[in-house]
Amino acid sequence: MKILGIESSCDETAASIVEDGKRVLSNVVASQIDEHRLYGGVVPEIASRRHAENISWVVRESLLKADCTLADVDAVAVTYAPGLIGALLVGISFAKGLAMSAGKPLIPVHHIAGHIAANYLTHADLEPPYLCLVISGGHSHIIEVRDYTHYHVIGRTRDDAAGECFDKVARVLGYEYPGGKFIDAAAKKGDPNAYRLPRPRIPDSEFDLSFSGLKTAVINTVHNSVQKGETISREDMAASFQKTVADTLVERTMSAAKLLGSKKLAIAGGVSANSGVRAALETACEKRGIKLYMPELKYCGDNAAMIACQGYYDFLAGKRADESLNGIATLSLDRISE
Numbered sequence: 059m060k061i062l063g064i065e066s067s068c069d070e071t072a073a074s075i076v077e078d079g080k081r082v083l084s085n086v087v088a089s090q091i092d093e094h095r096l097y098g099g100v101v102p103e104i105a106s107r108r109h110a111e112n113i114s115w116v117v118r119e120s121l122l123k124a125d126c127t128l129a130d131v132d133a134v135a136v137t138y139a140p141g142l143i144g145a146l147l148v149g150i151s152f153a154k155g156l157a158m159s160a161g162k163p164l165i166p167v168h169h170i171a172g173h174i175a176a177n178y179l180t181h182a183d184l185e186p187p188y189l190c191l192v193i194s195g196g197h198s199h200i201i202e203v204r205d206y207t208h209y210h211v212i213g214r215t216r217d218d219a220a221g222e223c224f225d226k227v228a229r230v231l232g233y234e235y236p237g238g239k240f241i242d243a244a245a246k247k248g249d250p251n252a253y254r255l256p257r258p259r260i261p262d263s264e265f266d267l268s269f270s271g272l273k274t275a276v277i278n279t280v281h282n283s284v285q286k287g288e289t290i291s292r293e294d295m296a297a298s299f300q301k302t303v304a305d306t307l308v309e310r311t312m313s314a315a316k317l318l319g320s321k322k323l324a325i326a327g328g329v330s331a332n333s334g335v336r337a338a339l340e341t342a343c344e345k346r347g348i349k350l351y352m353p354e355l356k357y358c359g360d361n362a363a364m365i366a367c368q369g370y371y372d373f374l375a376g377k378r379a380d381e382s383l384n385g386i387a388t389l390s391l392d393r394i395s396e
């Protein structure tokens with residue numbers, strides 16, 4: 059069964075054809091990052107306009123690359139939540155039009171469920187139940203994936219998401235937006251023990267995460283050095299910051315795995331591309347006999363193959379949308395599992 063996936067929740071216009079939730083026949087991503095970089099972050103109004111300009115050719119290209127026509131597609135899956143509302147609505151409206159005109163089922167897909175499903179594209183052997191650490195630009199969650207369409211969020215960030223924190227720290231160190239990958243590269247050349255940074259603690263929760271204190275500590279350290287005329291080593295700060303984030307994520311995720319008795323852990327989202335986080339989780343999982351699943355780097359960030367993949371499982375579970383489908387800016391994964 060071939061599913062056409064469409065993703066437009068943030069700053070990537072993407073379309074992909076995936077067969078049986080496994081075989082990626084095409085994966086087209088049009089990034090707007092170069093334009094948003096000028097403003098140091100995603101400008102929602104610009105994002106919506108670029109999606110409107112790009113969506114037609116991106117979908118056409120995904121069909122061409124997969125050597126398909128719309129007639130060969132069995133269903134259209136589209137991200138409907140969460141995300142920038144104007145951006146979501148471009149993909150949703152386009153998907154509705156396609157599905158209605160071609161007489162195909164329309165499947166509404168949750169963006170975070172899509173990120174999690176990116177693991178099925180890389181690991182044919184991964185099956186629920188398992189634990190998943192979702193770390194992206196807008197979300198940081200520890201999630202019990204109970205089956206392909208049921209989730210229980212057991213930990214979430216109380217403030218900034220991990221990716222947001224990477225991007226803000228990158229900015230104060232003088233890197234371009236989005237700075238996660240620059241921190242990753244700089245950290246490879248720095249000393250992770252050069253700066254002592256606070257480890258986030260949440261007194262009343264074992265699994266929730268918090269990154270704003272860490273972010274503020276880095277910003278204050280950098281500003282204090284500038285005021286004193288001292289130079290800061292960007293590489294050392296990047297390495298110290300990244301190690302603190304990785305240690306925190308490992309500690310929280312391993313506590314959750316222990317409590318739930320999970321022997322399988324997956325990671326997902328843009329920050330799951332981070333080499334320090336990957337290495338720290340690898341070591342921790344190996345020590346505890348936990349099997350670790352990580353998506354290929356090309357499926358860590360936003361893409362539509364993950365939406366088509368999750369769309370396949372949502373289709374099998376009977377999820378369908380009609381012409382009244384609307385976008386939802388904020389929607390917890392717990393809510394779609396009720």
Ligand code: KG4
Pocket residue numbers: 068193194195196197220221222224225236237238239242327328329330331332333358359360
């Ligand atoms: O999942 P994603 O593409 O978009 C959202 O759904 O939010 O995540 C984007 C985030 C950005 O904050 C970006 O800086 C971060 O992922 N990111 C990284 C790396 N690559 C992307 N963060 C740390 N290390 C990386 N290698």
Ligand code: ZN
Pocket residue numbers: 169173194195327328359360
């Ligand atoms: Zn995303």
